[in-house]
Amino acid sequence: MKAKHQRLVLIGLAVAAMIGAALLAMSALKDQAAYFYTPSDAIRDHVEAGRAVRLGGMVADKSIKREPDGITIRFIVTDNAATVPVRFTGITPDLFKEKSGVVAEGAFDASGTFIATNILAKHDERYMPPQVARGMHKTESLVR
Amino acid sequence: MHIFANPARFLTIARPLTPWLGWIGALLIVAGSIGGLFITPPDYLQGDSVRILYIHVPAAWLGMAGWSGIAAASLMQLVWRHPLASVAARAMALPGGLFTAICLASGSIWGRPTWGTWWEWDGRLTSMLILLFLYIGYGALTSATSGRQSGDRIAAIYGIVGAVNLPIIHYSVLWWNTLHQGQSIGLTSSKIAPSMLWPLPLTMLGFTLLFVAIVLMRMRAALAEGKVEARLRRLANA
Structure with missing residues (x-):
């Protein structure tokens, strides 16, 4: 594997983990971040x-x-x-x-x-x- | 993109392109603004205050597109080590932050007569304010670490991490109850009447061309500065 491919995979994994973490945080925030009650x-x-x-x-x-x-x-x-x-x-x-x-x-x-x-x-x-x-x-x- | 790996070749294209983009952009902005301010009908509900749309929407788009550009350039810098990537990312930070600020200010002015408030901490407004803070942080980071390899890398990582906020801004009005209304314009459909919509693509394209022109100008300035610094260093060593 070439060095740039290694970097691409590494960053891809980091970005995927980051997006996963953000989605988890957002779904946990779902109720608290609601601006109003219906x-x-x-x-x-x-x-x-x-x-x-x-x-x-x-x-x-x-x-x-x-x-x-x-x-x-x-x-x-x-x-x-x-x-x-x-x-x-x-x-x-x-x-x-x-x-x-x-x-x-x-x-x-x-x-x-x-x-x-x-x-x-x-x-x-x-x-x-x-x-x-x-x-x-x-x-x-x-x-x- | 590899053809631009040589800064000299990039400059031969960027130099003549800059005025064209700038002037065509300015022309489109003027045309769209005249259309939006004088020709389109007022909204059935909001009256004339709806005309802020023609500035607010392009500003929001460029605030978010600016950070998308920073993230893409940062990726190119980290993975492919493209020599112009960090210059491009730094050049996009100031206009991107400026358009984010314009979006927040115009939205605030729009919110007062329509919603009855200058500012509310709802999902869309708050995530957009965080984008402005991200830009300010990026500016502080790049100016604190300028000229150092490790600083370039830290800024690139920050640029990629900050992009997490972009989908949050986009989906905030779907995920949460917000005071801000839902999305008016999709890729295929629009909830804005055609008679009111037509100046919007003009100002959006106009501001986008202006944005690109500013970025090219800033990149050329950064490259020229780098050249001056290199020459001074050579003189000092001689």
Whole structure:
């Protein structure tokens, strides 16, 4: 075997071992590195009341209700398998709307309502002009 | 690649190629930017802020392509001992890191009006920030060990090890729940409407040509510097 072939094999083995180690680390991180809980995750894992977490999913259609004080809203987050009611007091991003993606930061209260302290809008990977969008439904993509 | 083992032959090709790549790249960037800023329609959801796409996506691509290039050159250096490989790897580090920084900055500016935040520690954003740190580390390593054989080898190993981060960046939006949306453009399909997509290949190709031109310039500068150093050493010994 020539020296350069020996080096190639050696480096190939090292790279394979490295990629294997990285994949193992990533799969171990799978739960910790998740940026948010979906409603199904939150119910399955019994996220305890008061623990600071993020909740992500779609805002259910016709679920946004404004309370009399004018700045508190209630809405329902869904992943088409489970739903969580959310309450939030404050200003939401422009892209926060029904049938659209949302990530809420906050904690569950004792009754199972998610009390959000911050709302982020999550949009999907599709971009299109308004006249195209008007002709089609714009849901489903965030719920895998 | 073996024909470039002779730096003089490399220079006879690189020297005339550099301005062509640079100017055609600049032209494509200008054309794509005009298309992206003035001609394409706004997005149905985001309005005009979607136009950051035409800079953000090429910057992300070149940040990752830059490190792929460093890893490939490092492999050529370690296995085949190609004399220009370490020069090429070092030349790619600065523009690659710069485009990574542009990607992070433009993404942050884009995130504020759309998501409602400048920065979140989600999988895609964090792995891209790690890429920037890798570039900074590479720059520190190569400048600390420049001109030494062992230093070249350490930098090459670092370049190959750092490439582990590239698939993590790519798959972060699939493996984990992230705030960043999934992939819009695949090899065969795109989730961007055609009327909004067309300037993107222009700016992507334009920035890529500009990137190659910068790398060639930096390689030529490094080779010239090496020649000057060798001549000074000969004079000192004489």
